[in-house]
Amino acid sequence: DIQMTQSPSSLSASVGDRVTITCQASQDISNYLNWYQQKPGNAPKLLIYDTSHLETGVPSRFSGSGSGTDFTFTISSLQPEDVATYFCQHSDNLPPWTFGQGTKVEI
Amino acid sequence: QVQLVESGGGVVQPGRSLRLSCAASGFTFSSYALHWVRQAPGKGLEWVAAMSYDGINKYYADSVKGRFTMSRDFSKKTLFLQMNSLRPEDTAVYYCAREKIIATLKGRFDSWGQGTLVTVSS
Numbered sequence: 001d002i003q004m005t006q007s008p009s010s011l012s013a014s015v016g017d018r019v020t021i022t023c024q025a026s027q028d029i030s031n032y033l034n035w036y037q038q039k040p041g042n043a044p045k046l047l048i049y050d051t052s053h054l055e056t057g058v059p060s061r062f063s064g065s066g067s068g069t070d071f072t073f074t075i076s077s078l079q080p081e082d083v084a085t086y087f088c089q090h091s092d093n094l095p096p097w098t099f100g101q102g103t104k105v106e107i
Numbered sequence: 108q109v110q111l112v113e114s115g116g117g118v119v120q121p122g123r124s125l126r127l128s129c130a131a132s133g134f135t136f137s138s139y140a141l142h143w144v145r146q147a148p149g150k151g152l153e154w155v156a157a158m159s160y161d162g163i164n165k166y167y168a169d170s171v172k173g174r175f176t177m178s179r180d181f182s183k184k185t186l187f188l189q190m191n192s193l194r195p196e197d198t199a200v201y202y203c204a205r206e207k208i209i210a211t212l213k214g215r216f217d218s219w220g221q222g223t224l225v226t227v228s229s
């Protein structure tokens with residue numbers, strides 16, 4: 001199974017800061033990497049799929065990059081409503097489709 | 108709009124069974140693969156099971172293989188997860204989720220229900 005290692009596990013930043021989260025896959029997953037946002041008490045929400053494609057309606061301050069085994073998720077200017085836990089997840093080929101451990105973003 | 112509504116969670120003793128349901132609306136039910144994803148209290152996300160749009164192909168995580176069975180009723184637009192031989196480590200919020208792209212099974216979850224809590228405890 002492919003393991004996803006996400007870091008950091010938590011971070012605290014100020015409004016307007018640039019925030020970066022990394023995700024590393026245990027093997028090459030091409031660009032099959034997705035990012036989800038989960039706010040407390042809510043279901044996860046797909047923000048980015050296939051490394052860099054924003055879901056409809058997702059603000060452009062969110063972005064993703066990478067390929068192979070190393071990926072990055074960026075919030076260009078952190079907003080109060082971005083407080084959440086963010087998860088990476090691979091969607092390479094067949095299951096199991098594993099998630100990273102999550103990054104809790106606070107202000 | 109796409110809506111997924113889970114039900115059937117509750118408190119159950121170890122070794123017993125439970126069946127979860129997920130009622131779908133707002134999209135063509137027979138055209139999309141569906142998944143179950145769970146989240147233990149305070150923990151991360153774990154993909155549990157998937158079923159192709161036509162119900163033919165099913166996949167399970169090793170942690171539930173042989174104990175959980177996924178099915179879907181096309182006439183009622185409802186997804187099910189039959190959970191047998193439940194263990195304390197199965198305690199989690201169970202979400203159903205829709206595959207993002209029609210007629211594919213790629214592990215991209217673009218719509219989620221609100222989840223239903225399953226607690227396995229004596």
